[in-house]
Amino acid sequence: MGRERSDASRNRAKILDAAAGIVALHGVQGLSMAEVAAAAGVGVGTLYRRFGDRSGLAYALIDERERAFQSAFIEGPPPLGPGAEPALRIRAFLHALTDRTMAQLDLLLMAETSGTFARFGGAYDAYHAHLTMLVGRLRPELDAACVADALLAPLAAPLLAYRVRECGVGIERVRSALDALLDGILA
Amino acid sequence: MGRERSDASRNRAKILDAAAGIVALHGVQGLSMAEVAAAAGVGVGTLYRRFGDRSGLAYALIDERERAFQSAFIEGPPPLGPGAEPALRIRAFLHALTDRTMAQLDLLLMAETSGTFARFGGAYDAYHAHLTMLVGRLRPELDAACVADALLAPLAAPLLAYRVRECGVGIERVRSALDALLDGILA
């Protein structure tokens, strides 16, 4: 686990820049590995060495965009950050996560289209750990880790994309339903 | 929407048989479109005409296997079928769905590996409609459709696969967490 070589991190930056540019220009659909490699001026092999696969690249792009969100609930001001009651923080966190999921919907969909389960690395684990902590503090008798999964699951990108885009369900309805579940748990 | 031609339905059967045989022999990973076509003695084009894509084929295989389950909650004996209290039926349904999801986990994972949202056709809609009906009957003041989505989401194949296979979480813990959520809703 040594440090990353200088040319390697330079390439990582070039690739992420190129990918972000392509997404801005052609949307997520235009993001083919060959095209990103060409735009970044590297070989496709380099892309795979850095990011593992297409979905890894998508996650890297998402991560870049949501550093702010991640620190908001870890160390930001209440009600998202520390200082508020757990029940309040849970609700604020799930609402905020709903918004960022909708904001990154296309990238998230691309990321989840992958045979591997790598999708649950990185960001998901961070959200899960955070929610587990809050639930455990509020209701110590529950299996906080599993309850956290169950509360996070309704915000999965494919489900939201289907309901909101295909069925025309408003995101506020999704939020309300989650709130109804929370009312039962947080009581 | 006329009737299906006789050669077409014969081929559908040949393909499903061949696919089931390959799954039994080499597992879901060995299920490539070319291989299925060869084993069934048809061209790949036929496969696509019948099932749309790889994930459509997976759903067709799943459907074949769970006709029994589908009729059990629609017309079978209580507590799964009609006759029991909605609260009881909801719990029984979600428990049964948990079991069948675990039983079909590999096929479901294969089915959900697809860029399209076709995954939510067929079986998912049937489960969703059923649960929506039960929730609406029990708690008319709630947005039953959205609550149903939220209760179904924790049973998504990728999440269960990750927790159970990668993290070693027992399925009974998943069930208990869902029950905890239900306690809040069904009360």
Added chain:
DNA sequence: CCTTTAAGTGGAATGCATTCCGCTTCAGAC
């Protein structure tokens, strides 16, 4: 029986993610 035609068919062609491997470059040791 013919005719007609829409549905169905096979398999070559395409496009894209992913893998492979011989070559190059970095960076620490001497």
Added chain:
DNA sequence: GTCTGAAGCGGAATGCATTCCACTTAAAGG
């Protein structure tokens, strides 16, 4: 400065899902 080996690199090769389209065939009407 140079040696060395591990890390990184490029891009051709591979494998597989999916598309395309010229060719068959079921089956309904006359």
